[in-house]
Amino acid sequence: MSTFPLAAGRDREAVRHELVRRTVRVLGRTDLPGHLVRVTVGGDELAGFASVGPADHVKVFLPTSGGVVARDYTPSEYRPVGASSGPELDLDFVVHGEEGPASAWALTAAPGDEVSFGGPRGSRLAPSGYRNALVIADPSGLPALRRWVRAFAGVVPVHALLFGGAEAVGYLDDAELAAATPQVLAAEHDLVEVVASQDLDDDSFVFAAGEATALVPVRRHLRERLPKEHLSLHGYWRRGDATFDHHSPLDPSDPD
Template sequence: MSHHPYSTFRTTVARISRLSPSFTRITLEGDDLQHFGTDGLDQRIKLIIPLADGTVTDVGQLDASLSMGEWYRRWRELPDELRNPIRTYTIRSPRPVDREIDVDFALHGTDGPASAWATGAEVGDPLLVVGPDARAEEPAGGIEWKPGAATSVLIAGDETAAPAICSIVESLPEHTTGEVCVEVPTEADALPLTAPDGVRVTWLARGGAAHGVRLSAAVHEWGRQRSAAAGVAELAEPDPDEVLWEVPDAVTGGEYAWLAGEAGTITALRRHLVRDLGIDRRSIAFMGYWRQGRAEGS
């Protein structure tokens, strides 16, 4: 039997660990996770959030004969009251041998379906996870961290990118140098993270500042130290038609930047790196995970 690159895995909550005021780690277990295919890093997955009554509408997502695209079309055709929210997350730690995965949630109240689910989750709760299947012959994709031979890195993002950033940093070779900037809601949200000696990690507590201001300032400061280019500027207003997600196919230079988080902040930072600092756009991966004031489009 052939397998699709992405499969839907039945899981249940095995453990819940509060990491900080804003972060909760939920460990999911399930027999099918032995086939979960990923090396971690910034591997994207989809979570199918139960409806208010705890149900999940059957659109064939557990039918191994259907591709994700096929059942996803059925999902899109459902009436709102039957359409389970689907949200994108990144794996914090996969352990196929143990049939477990860790997913870290940045909690922001109960208005959003994923944060609401994580806030109220209990051991034993079911959750469907759409992720790469190791049995598939075709690669699933979903990993954008592709530094090539680069040995100097800039990694920047907000709390939604923190799980991916932590996984990436822990994978860096010891000879890597660079800067890691993570904007989080409070000082208490700085998570333990082991990095190579040549990589500086800075957790930026937002406090009362607007989202993205501290991250932008930190990246501009990195730019000043790197080259004496432009000083800190006001955060540019994003172009509504601007590309919000772009990753290079191959990096040929020794420098690589990975930016992820709120789309307006991330696109403005990418413009700064390219236009002001002269960094080759082919050496920059940037991902607008979400946009201020808008719900994620599933």
Template sequence: MSIERDSVKHPLVVRRVTVSAVAQITANLRRITLSGDELAGFVSSGPTDHLKVFFPDPATGELTAPTMTETGIVRPDTGVIISRDYTPLGFRSHDGHHELDIDFVVHGDDGPASAWASRAKRGDLLAIAGPRGSKLLPHGATHVILVADETALPASSRWIDMLPTSVTLTGLFEVAEVGGEDYFTPEQHARISAEWFYRTDGLGQIDPALRSLGSIGESTFVFLAGEAGMLVPLRRYLRRELGLSKKQVAADGYWRRGIINADHHEPIDPSDPED
């Protein structure tokens, strides 16, 4: 049975929201809960959805974001727009109260998103836009392999929660240090057969771990996400050595070492384009 993955589009909406809770999930992952009436109607249907988060200018504290009009999206004439893409982890709506969780990797003041998230508190303002669309769960997959670093743990969490229990789950996760595995709940740990690799033990551990899984059948879907450079040899192995089809492998470079605000829509390996 071939694997198919449908897509759906959502109306693009820009929403102003307020921080209502902050929780430290692991040493370098903070969960920011956003609330507000403008979250009414928020939709996120796929495990790999992403939205645009707009941050205040650290120099002025001013939040600048585009607005939606009848003719489309309009960028303001003044102010500095600072935005990054993030996974909408979880959305809850009850009795007119709406909440959206987004998890941020914090690494000091190296970037505006990390700097903001490390200091976020109740009452802070943000704007979000999207998701513009969703890629749904793959039809025909009986086994899903998740390969991710910290930046893709929220998407991995969505995969775990959204896949039916009839689908076998395997995970290979690279995190900074021991304790990163605490990101998943006990119920999620029970759902997936996972190996955790710590960068304190050295880089490059995922490649041999993926190869050690052996042959990968035609009903297996592989999700690769994280630092783009790490994913290049993994994708080449799956697509070129094992010969897996394009429909069986999704590789998404959430960030690229040495590049500020890298576009994750770009191919992770321009020298080896998709078929």
């Protein structure tokens, strides 16, 4: 299991990268649990790619019949020398039919197809010095959750809450499952109640990613329990809003 560097303390060290747009070709596509598809890309322009923070993302420029659209994705895993004897990068997509441009592309991407992406522009390392960490994700946040588990493994005890389907557990490998002690939340679970029952205090760190509306009450609860510097909470999508920008405030009523 590859790991990511940790900052020396609770402050998350920032690392800047040269912003490069790369054109790569599809090497293969793999179906994954949790309604995800992994597209592996490679090519000479991938050499030198760097992604050292668990919350990193790249901007993928996807060809569609109406032109090119850009979407942000977590780089799942980079191999300087992979099975193709060259650099390889895995990108994992949640698929839900061919309605969305990213889902449609991931379902039809074939070896040899070209695609471009840029970034990451920078990385923030995972912090050290915490007693424990809680990581929360629906299928859209699983690649980032996986990177957080890898970053903390063996250093900070981690508990993972997976909501959105029991099959999501199959996305994690054996080492990640051992490091994360995952708990699957069924539809009938109240996410806020489950989070409220967790062992959290001023020595805890929490990462969450997923559907924005579901995470707003979680954020409000956590802001009452923990300093905001101990939280990294992100809405990756919003139900019914195809133009949602994950950079926008998770809770518009309290954007700080």
